Amino acid sequence: MKNLLKLFSREMKILFFNTKNILSYSTFFVVVFLLFAFSIGPELKILSSLYIPVLFMIILFSLILTSETFITDDFNNGCLKELQFLGFSGEIIFLSKILVMLTSIILSNLFLIPLTSFFFGIEFSLMIDITILFILSSPSLVCLSLLSALFSLQIRKNKFIQFIIVMPFFIPIIIFATSTNLYSIDDKNNINYLILFGFFLITLPMSIILGKLLIKETNN
Amino acid sequence: MLEVNSIYLYRNKKQIFSDFSLFLKKKQIILLIGENGAGKSSLLDTIAGLIQPQSGSVKIEGRHIEEIGISKKETFTYIPHQSCLMENFTVLENLKIWIELNSLKIREEIIDQKLKIFKLKNIKDQLVRNLSHGQKKKVSLSKLLFSNSKLWLLDEPLNGLDQNSHNIFKKILLRHQNNQGSILFSSHIDPKIRLTKKIILKKKINKKFVERSFNQWNKL
Numbered sequence: 001m002k003n004l005l006k007l008f009s010r011e012m013k014i015l016f017f018n019t020k021n022i023l024s025y026s027t028f029f030v031v032v033f034l035l036f037a038f039s040i041g042p043e044l045k046i047l048s049s050l051y052i053p054v055l056f057m058i059i060l061f062s063l064i065l066t067s068e069t070f071i072t073d074d075f076n077n078g079c080l081k082e083l084q085f086l087g088f089s090g091e092i093i094f095l096s097k098i099l100v101m102l103t104s105i106i107l108s109n110l111f112l113i114p115l116t117s118f119f120f121g122i123e124f125s126l127m128i129d130i131t132i133l134f135i136l137s138s139p140s141l142v143c144l145s146l147l148s149a150l151f152s153l154q155i156r157k158n159k160f161i162q163f164i165i166v167m168p169f170f171i172p173i174i175i176f177a178t179s180t181n182l183y184s185i186d187d188k189n190n191i192n193y194l195i196l197f198g199f200f201l202i203t204l205p206m207s208i209i210l211g212k213l214l215i216k217e218t219n220n
Numbered sequence: 221m222l223e224v225n226s227i228y229l230y231r232n233k234k235q236i237f238s239d240f241s242l243f244l245k246k247k248q249i250i251l252l253i254g255e256n257g258a259g260k261s262s263l264l265d266t267i268a269g270l271i272q273p274q275s276g277s278v279k280i281e282g283r284h285i286e287e288i289g290i291s292k293k294e295t296f297t298y299i300p301h302q303s304c305l306m307e308n309f310t311v312l313e314n315l316k317i318w319i320e321l322n323s324l325k326i327r328e329e330i331i332d333q334k335l336k337i338f339k340l341k342n343i344k345d346q347l348v349r350n351l352s353h354g355q356k357k358k359v360s361l362s363k364l365l366f367s368n369s370k371l372w373l374l375d376e377p378l379n380g381l382d383q384n385s386h387n388i389f390k391k392i393l394l395r396h397q398n399n400q401g402s403i404l405f406s407s408h409i410d411p412k413i414r415l416t417k418k419i420i421l422k423k424k425i426n427k428k429f430v431e432r433s434f435n436q437w438n439k440l
Contacts (some may be wrong), residue, residue, distance in 0.1 A: 010317055018308045078302025083269040086321055087292035132330040195259075220231060 003088055007096035014073075015104055025066045032058045033067050033116050044121040051120045052130060053178045055113070057147035059134065060170060061142060063105065068152060072099050075153055075218060084219070090212030094146065097209070102142050103150035109134055136196040137177040144169050145199075150214040173199050221246050221371055221402040222267065227276030229259075229266060237273070242419065244402050249393060252406040254421030260358055260406035261301060263421070264375045266405070268298045280371060284392075293322045295363060296371035303356045308350035311340060314348060326366055334365040338388060353356050354380040364392060372396060373406035404413045410411065 015021060029177035036054050040047055074080040083093050113134060117127040176192045176199070222244035229237040234393055236259040244250055252260045263435055265271045269285040269292065278285040280295050305314045312331065319326050335341045338358040341421050348356060357380045364372060378386060 006321060006323075009320065013313075013317065014306065014308075017313075073306075076299055077304065077305040077306060081270060081300060081302065082304040083321070084270055085292060085298045087289055088321075089289075219265060 004092050004096060004214050005086060007083070007092060008099055011100035012103070015100055019064055021069055022108055023106055024069075025062050025105065026112060027107070028062050028065055029058055029112050030116075032061070033119075037119060047120045048122055051117070051122055052133075055116065055130065055134075056174055056177050058136070059105075059138070060145075060174060063141055063145040064148060065144070065151040066105075067101065070097050070146065071149040072151065075169075080215065080218060082101075084215070090215040091208050093215055094208055094211030097146055098139075098142055098204075101140055101146060105134065105138060105142065132193070133177055133196070136193055136200070137173050139200045140173050140196070140203040141170065143203045144173075147210055147214070148208050150211060153218055154214065159218070167204070173203075221240060221248070221281060222404065223277075223279040224263075224267060225279070226348055227273040228277070229262060229273045230272070231262060231271070240276075242404075244404055246370075248402055249403045249405075249418065250417045251399055251410070251420060252404065252419050252421055253363060253408070253410055254406075255408060258421040260421055264298065264300070264373050264404070264406060265440070267373055268292075268296070282355050291351055293369070294371055296373055297367040297369045298373040299363060299375065299377060301375040303348070303360050305348045305356060305359060308347060309363045310345050310347055311335075311351070312344040315362065316358065318365055322366075323439055324368070331366075334362060337365060337392075338362050338385060354379075354382060354385070356379055358385055360390075362388060364396075370401045370405045372401065372405070374403065376407060377405055378407050389416075402406070 033054070036050075036058075037047065040050060071080070072081075080093070084090070110131070114127060117130070122130070133149050144166055149167055173196065176195045179192065222242070224240065224242040227237050227240050227431050229235070229240075240263070242250070242263075249434070252263060262271065266273050267280075267285070269278070269288070280288065282344065283295075306317070312335075315331060315335075319331075332344070334343060335344055338361065340355070340358055340362060342353065348359070351359070357377075361374075361377055364374075377389060381389060393405075396403060
């Protein structure tokens, strides 16, 4: 636990000193959202009906884009190696990265979701539900995107393979996050919330085990 | 202090070592000398527990490297050939993070004093990305000045150093040796450090090591 806190504080320092990660995430998010809004047109009814799928697709691609920097910077400057020979286990290294990436995307989305909801004409109560959906699904998405970043270190020549390997795991999370019927008033206690939490309970241990193996593999 | 017993190592389907053994005693300095690709870094990575040999064992102070775990940082200090410095942080911030990860408590005045040794005090507030290769190397090597461990593993520590820093480095090695420390370091050229046992690693000659010359140990 002490080691995890040490690594977490290191990662947080990197995150706040190096604002490039949060900025690139937020910029990508806003730009793609605006592009979608312009391509759909000014009809607010259509815009609001497409809001949840558009939001989750953008979150997914932004995560894949930024997750690589959380891993590659440490890999390129040798810090990933250094952490290992200082005795930090692969699980702790990976878990600290999950926690920091989660903190960064939750913090930025708590600002970005209300902003984009306003442009898409989403009601306040619905925006709260969407935020809860995002908070429930983002831990699994973060775990998987960090795994895909580690895969990309292994497969340096063909990054396309990283998507083929990891993409199928994103699909169920995206399906259950976007198919939640938030528009129906009677169905507020949606079972999809529990399913998303269940996915997190599966993806967390799975990604920690795989993450540990992949981190070890980076030394070879 | 360090025992490498009959290791067999394959990397990328190539045999790097076959039945390689090495024993490093207390107060001993061993220089691994060899051309690029001879296996110097692979050997140091294996000793640091980053790479698992196919057979054979590595013991430090009688304990298997796999058993050491989180107490690795107290057992040995490894400076790999990469800088292991975060580019967007200053020299001082990088050292502070390293000190924190090593669970050391060192006051800033002491850090300042130690930075004077490699003449880094004037650049302590500069971002690492603005430093030259040699300056980065000196920052990496200055980590040794804060280390409490008796065993030092150094991969190509002389790369990029000017003659003056080269002499400072030699003095640091000899001082560590006088303090009951042991050092295993690699270089592709012979730095001509007195009282150093040399092991030549040769490429393609059946991967066996050849002990070339021994200097006398009577003048320490």
